[in-house]
Amino acid sequence: MESLSMEMPRVGVSQVLLHPDRRVGADMARWRSSGGGAALARAIQNPAAVLAEVKQADLRGLGGSGFPAWRKWEFVAAEAPKPDKYLIVNGNEDEPGTFKDRVLLEETPHQVIEGAVVTALAIGVNRVVFYTNPDLTRSLAAMKAAIEQWQASDLLAQASTALGRPMELQLLPGSGHYIGGEETASMEWVEGRFPFPRGKPPYPAQAGVHGCPTLINNVETIANVPHIVAQGAAWFRALGIGVGTGTKLYSLSGDVLHPGVFELPMGTPLRELIYTHGGGLLSGKPLKAVFTGGPSSTLLTPVDLDVAMDFDSLRARGANLGTGAMIVISEGTGIVKRVAEYERFFAHSSCGQCNSCKVGTATMSRLLDRIDTGCGTATDLTTLKNLCTMLPGSGRCHLINGAVQLLDSAFHHFPDEFKQALH
Amino acid sequence: MTTSNTTATESGQTPDVALTINGLAVNAHPGMSLVEAAWHGGVPQVTSVGCLEGVCGSCRVMLRRGKEVTVGLACQTFVEDNIEVVFMPPASAPQHHYEISDFKDGWDIHARFHKIFPEASRCRHCHGCDKACPKGITVENGVALAAAGRYREAGEAFFECVMCELCDAACPELIAPAHVGLFSRRVTAHFHLRPPNLIHRLEELRQERMETCRDEDNKK
Amino acid sequence: MSNGIPLAEALARYRADTDLAPPPALTDIDALLNAYHPDHLRDSVTKLAVGANAGDNCQRELAGLLQAEAFIDEADLAGAPVTDIDVLVIGGGGAGCAAALAAAENGARVLLATKLRLGDSNTVMAEGGIQAAIEPDDSIQRHIQDTLRGGHHLGDPALVSALAGDGPEVLHWLISQGMQFDQTPSGDLHTRRAGGMSTPRLVHCRDYTGLEMMRVLREAVIQHRSIEVWEQSPAVELLSNEVGQKCVGAVLTSLLDGQLRIVRTRSVILATGGLGRLHLNGFPTSNHLGATGDGLVLAYRIGARLCELDSFQYHPTGLAHPSHLAGKLVTEGVRAAGALLINGLGQRFIDELQPRDVVCAAILRECSEGRGVRVDDQHAGVWLDTPRLERANPGILEQQFTSLMTRTHVAGIDPRREPLLVHPTLHYQNGGAVIDVNGATTVPGLYAVGEVAGGIHGRNRLMGNALLEIISFGRRAGVAATADRDRGPKKVTLEHVNNLRRALTLAGMPMTQRAPQVLPAYAAGGIWNR
Incomplete structure (x- = not known):
């Protein structure tokens, strides 16, 4: 995707995951000297306690779903190996406006690996796959070096002993397709095929990679695990604001003075992110809207400035935190153009398995392009609205839902802008 | 779904079917095609209708039954209770450019094909095109045949193609299968169809013309 | 009933x-x-009161449209965008595509405007085949005789000879465009004999001849560098010079947004097809949705002579x-x-x-x-x-x-x-605009090809001659239309419309109806209510 900047995003505020002590790159000695490996040591002593602690911490899936991570862990922990169990650490990160996992992978690879090994111990996984966006060459290089260090060190051997069988770490560059980030699609890729999402059931926890029980967690989710284990659930919960627990890596971009990745307490209000940490809007313009999630979600508008950016609070507003991406646009930026751009992304990303999704997103994208370029008619707008009614829920995965939700929300908040653009 | 003569009834005797076309609630008689239902219900802006017998490929629709959304041709699809129909906008202009008169002979056709349709060899086998085809053409296989240089067989696979271009819309790799099929058919005729009876008659006519010209020159 | x-x-x-x-x-x-027979039904025929065919017999409903009020006035054209092009082809069926390709091959810049989708036509539904005298025991002369006899000897012999004479070359051209035909095991083109043919002469592609022809021509047109295609763009009026006696363009609209657009050209080729969707005498039709006789109306209004309007x-x-x-x-x-x-x-x-x-x-x-x-x-x-x-x-x-x-x-x-x-x-409409062997109508600058043209089939057309006609005359008109190198200052007017209005008023005609119809009323669904 062209939206992927190879430049390292600016890291604004940092507390836990992006604390300067953690950002040592693939330097195992430095990482261990600042406390790295402590969580693994605890987990080796008492693997069973890890899941309980994570559950207590209410760790959520930070790749976008917000689904309690510990619940997925429980499902996989309850399954017997067939003959293996897999953990896929999902760093596919390919959607517009999201650029947080690459920082974790590049600057804190040992933190991610420790999290994965601890998780694997806790639920009995013997095969860990670090599934990484293939275009992020520096992240891949850091992970490759770090994994080699683990394989050469005593840490992995100790974990294997605790597990009772060899634990294998694999670095797997992804397909370069956005859809490859969908969890069942990632399993297809791990098995060596095009990342088409699979139908569910069976769920990955029962029959995932090669039919084995499989856990798929986002890089950021996994990176939190060592800290929960080392410092306890109570500490973790206290990091959040309101109902939020822990911290969140917000990817802030768009018309703000200081775009970048900001690790803030889960539940930080949007206003604080944009104005305190992001330096406010360019040229002091008023805020127009925020595309959240990456960007398959409803829009936030100025009335939402004080909403707490955690999964539950945003869901209560009909929005979605998603990956924590916040693409800010100011007055003067065209909604139609932006929505057209994102719908083009979805159309490009649709895998083709479901006619509804592929034809639906392609049609929406084309109609939006027409409207944006002054060639649209009232019929085009009506067709778009009809598609928004017809398409939700018709796909094998959620891509079509996100595409529709974004457009629907834009219609809802900015009806006049679409009408004005008509031919 | 209609029906055969035996179950046909005089209109009005059976209860109407309720469906949605372009967002409007429409009541139609059982056995009506979606085009008829759109007319019957006075649905505006339905201009992408043509032959009404399934060969012009214009009346492309997306259909929702329950949670399932499919594509099809409205003149060949019949009303059902609660079906949701959206007429699709006309297809966009193709992205592939060639003029058959530019092809000098057939020996470089394979290279030309892949230059014109570079995507054709990138099929990811999602079967979207096969699902989208209202004529039941084995589109994906046809594309594979063309990509392998087997144009005659590929063209044969696309024999019933009505150029609705639904497969083009359904292809995530932007292969434009309908145009691949047509290309295959065209080059097969252009390079290989050399019928003796036609060639003979053309030569006769050419000689007749030359004689006429000579006669006229002599007269001068 | x-x-x-x-x-x-x-x-x-x-x-x-x-x-x-x-x-x-x-x-x-x-x-x-x-x-x-519907042609003979009492009250189904009337006499035209005004225009180039005043006094001639004409089917009653068609007469109403030929002598109807126009849709637009000069004031409607204020601010309408203008496009200049060498040749404008109106109609996107087989005849229009053949004409556009021939004109483009001859170096013209061509605009092809079609009411519905390119290729959406009666051509695509033709199943039977295309006539061409290619068998050893057949000849151009026999083809001419069969065609004239089939038309009750009312066809124009010059047009019929042009048609039959083009047959083999038309097949050659279609094959070079990439159209396939059924072959015998030895590789000959397979021929069938059909009604009115004295010998097998019908060349075909299974029973999809029209579809095969149309998709090939459609692709050739889309791919041609010098042809621009406007879909969903019906013509609502032709444009004439200051005295209303030469066709210098047309007014198009869009089914999508209803906006009028002026096209100024050297020549206009009408390839609008037939009129089955007028449902004359209350009959159903085999025709596609756009077959509403628009070309006849436009041609008649600008002064072109028509023929066989009751057949x-x-x-x-x-x-x-x-x-x-x-x-x-x-x-x-x-x-x-x-x-x-x-x-x-x-x-x-x-x-x-x-x-x-x-x-x-x-x-x-x-x-x-x-x-x-x-x-x-x-x-x-x-x-x-x-x-x-x-x-x-x-x-x-x-x-x-x-x-x-x-x-x-x-x-x-x-x-x-x-x-x-x-x-x-x-x-099928047996008659249509009177043309010469180049497809030129009686109005300078205006050509008519395909079903909208008349004179070839007399009062009855043989199977397989329609597909031949659209290519043969389509290409002839395409070439002839490019030959017109008139580049003088172009004043485009609706003078011919006023001429007809004058005549209608003087003849005491009601002028309550408007034409062309563009779409059948049952299909218009409110889009066409100008």
């Missing part, structure tokens, strides 16, 4: 295995035609059921293969291989005299006995009539097991 035998009752009575008595002898064909081909076997296929053809080949026609009482009533107009009149007689099969208050027909044909020739429908089987299968009807209900359907 409220009388007749109800469908269910007729079907219960139908047997595919009974012996049938031969049909009664046909004693007086003229009497049958006069009594029942139409009603095909005997249009489907009367199911409703979504109403009027759609069952190819004559089914009767040629031996399928019989049976009335609601289970009797034969006509020799099925009589000329189309005679069979058509006989079916109408059965329906009118209560021996038809009644579907509802508006629809009746007779049986086309396909199950009997299948019994006598197992497999024939599947093998030879793929297109028919595909269409009926969609409707859940199996013609192998139940007979098809048929009724005559408005199929």
